[in-house]
Structure formats: C-alpha cells, structure tokens
Amino acid sequence: MSRRTVLVTGAGGPAGVAVIRSLLRREDLVVYAADMDGWASGLYLVPSMRRRILPAGNAPEFVESVIALCDRDEIDVVVSTVDAELPPLAARRAELGAVLAAPSQAALDTALDKWRLVQACAPHVRVPHTELLTEAGQAHDWAFPVIVKPRSGAGSRGVRLVSSRPELEASPPDEAQIIQEHLPGEEFSVDVIVAADGHVVAAVPRLRARVDSGVAVAGRTVHRAELEETAAACARAAGITGVANVQLRYSADGVPALLEINPRFSGAMPLTIAAGVDMPSLAVDVALGREIPRHVPFEEIANVRFLEDLFLPVDEVIVSP
Ligand SMILES: Nc1ncnc2c1ncn2[C@@H]1O[C@H](COP(=O)(O)OP(=O)(O)O)[C@@H](O)[C@H]1O
Ligand SMILES: [Mg+2]
Known part of the structure; x- marks a missing residue:
C-alpha cells in the first residue's frame, strides 16, 4: 500500500506536537508539519524537507496557502490543531485537494458558540x-x-x-x-473520537490536576460511565465527527453538566494516547475512510509533564515573516 501524506498545522502548540508524534509512529504515513512561526518546536520533529510555514489562520490568504501547499506536496489529509484555522478551512473543505480531518462546518458553528451549543445539547444532557x-x-x-x-x-x-x-x-x-x-463541582475534560457515521468510538475523561497557562501539566484518566456517556451525548448532539474535547463540570445536584466543546485535539492528547486511545491516528483513518474499531477501551493512568529541549544547527531554524 502506498504511503499517504498528512499535513499537521499548529506544530508549535502542545496539540500539534502530540499529533505529529503520534502520526510519526505510523509507517504508512508521511508527516508534514506547518506553523506560522519558524521557531515552532514541532516543525523540528519531521525531516527538514517536510517543514512548512503558513500564514495565521485569520489571515485572508490562509486557505489559499493551504490549498497551494496541499497541491505542491500532494497532501492527502489535513489535520489542523488551531482554533482560528478551523472555520476558514471547513468553509472551503471541498477546495483543499485533501481531506480535512475536522468536524463539519455546521458542527463547528455549534461548538464554537456556547449559546448555540447549550440549545443543541439541552434535550440530551444536563446543561447549566x-x-x-x-x-x-x-x-x-x-x-x-x-x-x-x-x-x-x-x-x-x-x-x-x-x-x-x-x-x-x-x-x-x-x-x-x-x-x-455556576457549576460548583469537579471539572473533567473528555477527549472523544467519533466515526464518520456519528458513532462515538471512545470518550476518555481526564482530571486536570495541575494547569499552567491553560494547558494541563499533570492529570489522570478516570473511568466513570456517567462522564463518558454525557460527553458522548454532547458530541452527538453537536454533530461532531473526528476528535473533540468535551468539558464537563458537576452541578450542585451532583450531575455532570456541559461546559463547552472544543472541536479539536486537546493539548493533553499524550495522556489520552497513553491511556490506550491513539486519537490522532484514528482520526486520520476516519478521514481516509478506513474502518476503525467500534469501541476502543482505555486504562486509568496519570501523567506529569515537563519541557524538553531539541538542539539544532542555528541555520536550520526557519526564518518566518
Ligand atoms: N458555568 C460555569 N460554572 C463553573 N465554572 C465555569 C462555568 N463556565 C466556565 N467556568 C470556568 O471557566 C473555565 C473556562 O470556561 P469555558 O466555558 O471552558 O470557556 P473557554 O475555555 O472557552 O474560555 C472553565 O474551565 C471553568 O473552570
Ligand atoms: Mg474551556
């Protein structure tokens, strides 16, 4: 089988790095890494000929640049890990020349508006x-x-x-x-992966034990059916396909209620992968139209994180505009 090419954007963020690391483990994929900044760490996880600079997601020329990149590098799948890139990419997904591994535009419109999201989920789960x-x-x-x-x-x-x-x-x-x-109880982040037909393949709840600048730096996965079921119901109600992160918090009456859905890979994806659900890899298979298991189980496991250095020749650093 010929190798398929995947472009991962947002290579400087924790989600981008996690996705790149996951996909690099697959021998059937060729991974390109892109970011708007030449100092983005994840660029340097891939060989130099597969590092790309893109404009900011909100720049008017962003989508054209992605289309040109997909054409030149014969990209099969685009995985964006950046919030600002998702709406413009989803709006023009048919023009990309590659499959966009992201929820539909309708699902993004719902998930990215907390008011609309509450209306969509209210018939199915407890919402504040x-x-x-x-x-x-x-x-x-x-x-x-x-x-x-x-x-x-x-x-x-x-x-x-x-x-x-x-x-x-x-x-x-x-x-x-x-x-x-106000939801006064404990807060959980649940990474979900949804097949193309809307079937939820895994929902992995995580407790964020320590958070630094909005990113979980220590935590653990938690087996708890009510969290898994609530997150799955939210993802279905919002029309999510592929990967999303559902945030829940317990109400005063002790029920997990919806906070929000981030329709993208979370920065804590390495914990979910280590727990047994390699969501980036599954998401690429969903995008390629391949069969994935109906259900992928996970284990309870904890993580702590630290920064890591990658050393490079000075002239290897890409100078971005
Ligand atoms: N209704 C709520 N009750 C309690 N805490 C909340 C509520 N809404 C938001 N928060 C707190 O604020 C944080 C950020 O809110 P969230 O809805 O996740 O928005 P965002 O992450 O997009 O800024 C949550 O993680 C939670 O700690
Ligand atoms: Mg949030």
Whole structure:
C-alpha cells in the first residue's frame, strides 16, 4: 500500500506536537508539519524537507496557502490543531485537494458558540441554565453566584464570576455574552473520537490536576460511565465527527453538566494516547475512510509533564515573516 501524506498545522502548540508524534509512529504515513512561526518546536520533529510555514489562520490568504501547499506536496489529509484555522478551512473543505480531518462546518458553528451549543445539547444532557446577557436574561431568577462569559471565547478569557444581582445588573447588555448557572463541582475534560457515521468510538475523561497557562501539566484518566456517556451525548448532539474535547463540570445536584466543546485535539492528547486511545491516528483513518474499531477501551493512568529541549544547527531554524 502506498504511503499517504498528512499535513499537521499548529506544530508549535502542545496539540500539534502530540499529533505529529503520534502520526510519526505510523509507517504508512508521511508527516508534514506547518506553523506560522519558524521557531515552532514541532516543525523540528519531521525531516527538514517536510517543514512548512503558513500564514495565521485569520489571515485572508490562509486557505489559499493551504490549498497551494496541499497541491505542491500532494497532501492527502489535513489535520489542523488551531482554533482560528478551523472555520476558514471547513468553509472551503471541498477546495483543499485533501481531506480535512475536522468536524463539519455546521458542527463547528455549534461548538464554537456556547449559546448555540447549550440549545443543541439541552434535550440530551444536563446543561447549566443559560441566558443571553440581555435585560430579559438578567431578570431571570438566578441563584448567585453566576458565570458571565463570551459566547465565543477560549483560554478562560472574559470568564467572570458574578456574585450578586446588583453586580449582574451593572453589566451592560451584550448579546455576544451569556449568563450561566455556576457549576460548583469537579471539572473533567473528555477527549472523544467519533466515526464518520456519528458513532462515538471512545470518550476518555481526564482530571486536570495541575494547569499552567491553560494547558494541563499533570492529570489522570478516570473511568466513570456517567462522564463518558454525557460527553458522548454532547458530541452527538453537536454533530461532531473526528476528535473533540468535551468539558464537563458537576452541578450542585451532583450531575455532570456541559461546559463547552472544543472541536479539536486537546493539548493533553499524550495522556489520552497513553491511556490506550491513539486519537490522532484514528482520526486520520476516519478521514481516509478506513474502518476503525467500534469501541476502543482505555486504562486509568496519570501523567506529569515537563519541557524538553531539541538542539539544532542555528541555520536550520526557519526564518518566518
Ligand atoms: N458555568 C460555569 N460554572 C463553573 N465554572 C465555569 C462555568 N463556565 C466556565 N467556568 C470556568 O471557566 C473555565 C473556562 O470556561 P469555558 O466555558 O471552558 O470557556 P473557554 O475555555 O472557552 O474560555 C472553565 O474551565 C471553568 O473552570
Ligand atoms: Mg474551556
């Protein structure tokens, strides 16, 4: 069988590095690594002729650059690990000349808007009560504290704990934000892999024991059916295919409730892989239309992480614009 080529973008981030490392273990794949920055560490995990620089995901020429790269390097599958790249790539997936290993545009539109996501998941799982930050939303009979956060956000930016009604009413109405019931319990991150037909192949809950700059630096996987089932139901309700990260948190009444879905590989992917579910590898098989197992089991395992150095000749470092 001839080898298939995979382009992994976001080579400088923890998710990009994890995906590249996973795919490099497969002898049937040729891995290209791309990033907007020549100092991105994951570029240097692949041989020099397979390192590429791309514009930022929000740059107007980004998708054209990916199309040109796929053409020149005869790429079969594109795996993007960058939030900002996913909507523009999904919007033009038919033009890429390669299969995009990412959820459909409709699923991205749902997952990337926490207000729409709550509407989609509410019939299937416990969701925290959520209203838009409007006068009507403020007037709801809230139990304080509540959370106010952007509909589209990441990295906890703009997430506020609002402790009283006067404080809530002092927030100017803004339909780009939501008011949400505060979930006081333990928080879990669940990596999921979904087959092309919507069947959830694995849902691996993780406890983030230590977090540094938004990335879990220590944690453990947890076998708990209610977490696995809730995350799977959320992924199905949002129409996810491929890999996503479902964040859950326990409500005051002790039920795991939906926080958000990140429709991409998490930075803690090495833990999920070590637990037994090699999601990058499975996601590439899904993208290539290959059969994957109906169910992949995982083990309980813990991890701690540290930085690692890779030393290079100075003139090997790519100078990016
Ligand atoms: N309803 C909520 N109840 C309790 N904590 C919340 C709630 N919403 C957000 N948070 C806290 O804020 C963090 C970031 O919120 P999240 O919805 O994951 O947005 P993002 O990660 O996209 O910024 C969560 O991991 C959680 O710790
Ligand atoms: Mg989050």
